[in-house]
Amino acid sequence: MAKQMTGAEMVVEAFKDQGVEYVFGYPGGAVLPIYDAFFMQDKVRHILVRQEGGAAHAAEGYARSSGKVGVLLVTSGPGATNAITGLTDALMDSIPLVCITGQVPTHLIGSDAFQECDTTGITRSCTKHNYLVRRIEDLPRILHEAFYIASHGRPGPVVVDIPKDVQFATGAYTFQRNIQHKTYRPQLKGDLEHIKRAVAMMAEAKRPIFYTGGGVINSGPHAATLLRELVRATGFPITSTLMGLGAYPASDKQWLGMLGMHGSYEANHAMHDCDLMICVGARFDDRITGRVDAFSPKSKKIHIDIDPSSINKTIKVEVPIIGDCAHVLEDMVRLWRGGQRADAAALEKWWEAINGWRARDSFGFRNSTQIIKPQHAVRRLYELTKGRDLYITTEVGQHQMWAAQHFHFEEPNRWMTSGGLGTMGYGLPAAIGAQLAHPNSLVIDIAGEGSIQMNIQEMSTAMQYRLPVKIFILNNQYLGMVRQWQELLHGNRYSETYMESLPDFVKLAEAYGAHGIRCSNPGDLDDAIKEMIDTPKAVIFDCMVDQKENCFPMIPSGKAHNEMILNELGDDAGVDLGAIIDEKGKMLV
Amino acid sequence: MVKTHAAPLSPYSTAPHRSHVETHTLSVLVDNEPGVLARVVGLFSGRGYNIESLTVAEVAHERHLSRITIVTSGTPETIEQIRHQLERLVPVNSVKDLTLTVRAIERELAMIKVRGRGENRVEAMNLAEAFRAKVIDATVESFIFELTGNPQKIDDFVDLMRPLGLVEVSRTGVAAISRGPEPI
Structure with missing residues (x-):
């Protein structure tokens, strides 16, 4: 049924029809008509952020924790450019976003008008797709297409740039469920012949491993269920990328922990020595592969991905399967159950080798009674929140890797972190988005004192909407990960990595009307964490940790999976990281 | 102390696959x-x-x-x-x-301006005929040739015009289509 309405009303109407609960945004001249349309209804709630970058990350946190499309609304010019980092972040991590940007009226486009920028030009390379809507007739179709493209196939951000005159114009609004896009039709079902070949290879494998990624999470909870079935039915070991944590329960004995640059010793060695790699929804990122020409040299590789351009991009695979993880896994489970059996004797030997690597306890560290070790802080946070309905976000840096190593996830969609782009300042707004999606859950942003200051203004948003997010800062007064690299590459010259003049985070929390806690004594840590959990409003927890601690294990750049460096227990003095990495590796990051 | 671990027992030598351009x-x-x-x-x-x-x-x-x-x-x-x-x-x-x-046919169109008098002018005209280039503009001291063909043919013609007074070239770039009755 076509209804007559203005372009601005169409935007809000399309949100309703798409089931949007929350829109994260910030008003401005070029979106005033849409904000007026918001004012006239109460179905879609607008969350006023403090900077547009916060809106994008909040929409990401909402999307990733709920499996729905995240929506943001920003004005032209600086509104749009401030959102760019979040859009790029969503593109890299395949998060479905729809971003509505205001634009100057069509007759002023190209005239360098006030708050004008070439939004579609600027966002072309950081979105999955974008539109400039020049005619009111096109607006309803484009709005719904945007949601379709953002959420179908490999998810990603879509920008719809709407000039102000189009927002004022009146036209006929229509909505069709289940639109068929003219050209964009991602393939969901995998090629059955390839899947059969893959399953046959799995039955013959002597040293197999599952290597899974964010694609399993994006495919939905059903994909994670099917993955669990397949992994358990085969008895194979499984590891995952940073983005894929939670798809497989960390408490399971077949779980090897995260792989990659700061992954576990057993996961990386198993990847290196395997004879069959089953990659499900991961993309052989450089943080995963290490040295490409030494990456898993003895294995045949199966790669399941919905994006054909991910196949053979960096690593050549024997069996590509293009399709949605859940669809392909369903076929695999069925075929495996249809009479395939793993080579039990070979598998037993394989597990023996893996258990040998596991015995190295690569995430181990020497604890202290004098000073809080950051790993210990994360472990205590994990233990004291275990069993709760919990969502974790992070910022980017050492704390992020410690969280990935020492916090453990049993379910998908519980872990939100900026993986591909590595955006400092992601965690707090993402926590706000996750808390809105799950109002009764505990949402914790594990942060660093550097990252948290990148979007600290969003504390004000959390307070306005009474969101009880907890910010757990591992405060080492250094940009720790950068410092770690300076030790590796630049002779311990700590150029600009010491954070002087840090704010008093407890007072800062109080200034926002939140609760502040500081802890620097390991003996007080548990009680302080409990206090944080029990506080019914937002908390900034300033956890003063060992300043010198570095993040291990680690694959230095230019090295292979089996050339990890470990944090040897019992001696934490004078580590000469600079001697480990060669000249060629120093050119890499 | 941090230490690096010994080289793997098995030699691995998947040299990066560098194929030709x-x-x-x-x-x-x-x-x-x-x-x-x-x-x-x-x-x-x-x-x-x-x-x-x-x-x-x-x-x-x-x-x-x-x-x-x-x-x-x-x-x-x-x-x-x-x-x-x-x-x-x-x-x-x-x-x-x-x-x-598919076996595709590739064609490009070029317009080539040549300036000269006397023998060079006659020679340019003869070569143009051999290449089936059309004269689309002429003055007493210049020609503009229109030439269609695969890019190599155009390169060859341009090279020949160079000593005869080549002024400049404008090319369309390649358009291509597959042979036979089927669409691309």
Whole structure:
């Protein structure tokens, strides 16, 4: 049924029809008509952020924790450019976003008008797709297409740039469920012949491993269920990328922990020595592969991905399967159950080798009674929140890797972190988005004192909407990960990595009307964490940790999976990281 | 102390697969909408691919379709990746690697301005005839030739004109189509 309405009303109407609960945004001249349309209804709630970058990350946190499309609304010019980092972040991590940007009226486009920028030009390379809507007739179709493209196939951000005159114009609004896009039709079902070949290879494998990624999470909870079935039915070991944590329960004995640059010793060695790699929804990122020409040299590789351009991009695979993880896994489970059996004797030997690597306890560290070790802080946070309905976000840096190593996830969609782009300042707004999606859950942003200051203004948003997010800062007064690299590459010259003049985070929390806690004594840590959990409003927890601690294990750049460096227990003095990495590796990051 | 671990027991030598660079012609059918060319060109510059030539024009007005013909060069792996990256763009209907899939006919049009008098002028005229170039403009001291053919033929003709007073060249870039009754 076509209804007559203005372009601005169409935007809000399309949100309703798409089931949007929350829109994260910030008003401005070029979106005033849409904000007026918001004012006239109460179905879609607008969350006023403090900077547009916060809106994008909040929409990401909402999307990733709920499996729905995240929506943001920003004005032209600086509104749009401030959102760019979040859009790029969503593109890299395949998060479905729809971003509505205001634009100057069509007759002023190209005239360098006030708050004008070439939004579609600027966002072309950081979105999955974008539109400039020049005619009111096109607006309803484009709005719904945007949601379709953002959420179908490999998810990603879509920008719809709407000039102000189009927002004022009146036209006929229509909505069709289940639109068929003219050209964009991602393939969901995998090629059955390839899947059969893959399953046959799995039955013959002597040293197999599952290597899974964010694609399993994006495919939905059903994909994670099917993955669990397949992994358990085969008895194979499984590891995952940073983005894929939670798809497989960390408490399971077949779980090897995260792989990659700061992954576990057993996961990386198993990847290196395997004879069959089953990659499900991961993309052989450089943080995963290490040295490409030494990456898993003895294995045949199966790669399941919905994006054909991910196949053979960096690593050549024997069996590509293009399709949605859940669809392909369903076929695999069925075929495996249809009479395939793993080579039990070979598998037993394989597990023996893996258990040998596991015995190295690569995430181990020497604890202290004098000073809080950051790993210990994360472990205590994990233990004291275990069993709760919990969502974790992070910022980017050492704390992020410690969280990935020492916090453990049993379910998908519980872990939100900026993986591909590595955006400092992601965690707090993402926590706000996750808390809105799950109002009764505990949402914790594990942060660093550097990252948290990148979007600290969003504390004000959390307070306005009474969101009880907890910010757990591992405060080492250094940009720790950068410092770690300076030790590796630049002779311990700590150029600009010491954070002087840090704010008093407890007072800062109080200034926002939140609760502040500081802890620097390991003996007080548990009680302080409990206090944080029990506080019914937002908390900034300033956890003063060992300043010198570095993040291990680690694959230095230019090295292979089996050339990890470990944090040897019992001696934490004078580590000469600079001697480990060669000249060629120093050119890499 | 941190220590590095010994080299693996098994030697691993998957040398990076460096194959030779090839030139391919890609035929890309796109929706004729604003910004579509910028998407395609931006993809090439953003990911560091080469464009040797690029032509674009509407080919089906009522269906709003344009054909972009791109001549690119790279290793076979890179060219396969280019094809997949192009297919990811929403307004792209189809991508065909004409070099791989069909025996394609490639043609380019060039206009070549030559300036000279006397013997050079006669020689230029003779060569133009041999190449079946048409004279489309003439003054007492210049010609403009129009020449259609594959890019190599045009290169050859331009090389011959150089000593005879070549002033400048304007080329369209390659358009290509498959042989036989089937569409691309």
